[in-house]
Amino acid sequence: MTTENPPIERTRQPSAHAGEFSMCFTSTPRGARLARRLTSHRLDAWGFPYASEVNGTVTLVVAELAANAVTHGRVPGRDFRLALVLSAARDLVRVEVTDTRDDRPPSDASRPPADLEAETGRGLWLVSQLASRVCVVPRGDGGPGKTVRAELTL
Structure with a gap:
């Protein structure tokens, strides 16, 4: 079997990103891992x-957001999506985790948790401390759910 590479088109605009990755995962701990x-x-x-x-x-930011999608944003039978975008200047990474549940918006991540020693409840606060910007937006494709977006300046 042979594979042919299409000719390089010189008229294409340069990509605004140095790298992009997007994939759906099962809404289970295994998918988050x-x-x-x-x-x-x-x-x-x-x-x-x-x-x-x-x-x-x-990786820590993705781990926290994926764990939240699996724990709080899970709808049985529906996956969550992870998207990573590296800017063309390689100075910013955007992490987006999209789940299919929009009836449970995340709590205010800017406030520190009441108990810093608790085993749960610190994930979004931790993400807000590591990222330069965190926001929650409706799903981009018009489906049910939300996207939690974190931008990290490198």
Whole structure:
């Protein structure tokens, strides 16, 4: 079997992003774990090695947002979507986690949790401390649900 590469089109506009990754995952702990692992792998492929601070920080943000999507945004039989975008200047990573539940908006992430020693309830606050911007927007494709977006300046 042979594969042909199409000719390079010189008229294309340069991409506004250095890298993009998007994938759906099952709304289970296993799906959240896979999202975290593939994020770390993608960052390594983009030139941010596994042991780097950037890789660790972005992977932690994805882990928290994916865990929230699985725990609080889960609708049985529906997946969540992870999207990563690396800016063309390679100075910003945008993380988007979309779930299909819009009746449970996230709490205010800017306030520290009442009990910093509690085992739960710190995820969004932690994300807000690591990211330069965090927001919640309606799903972009018009379906039910919401997207939690975090932008990290590198």
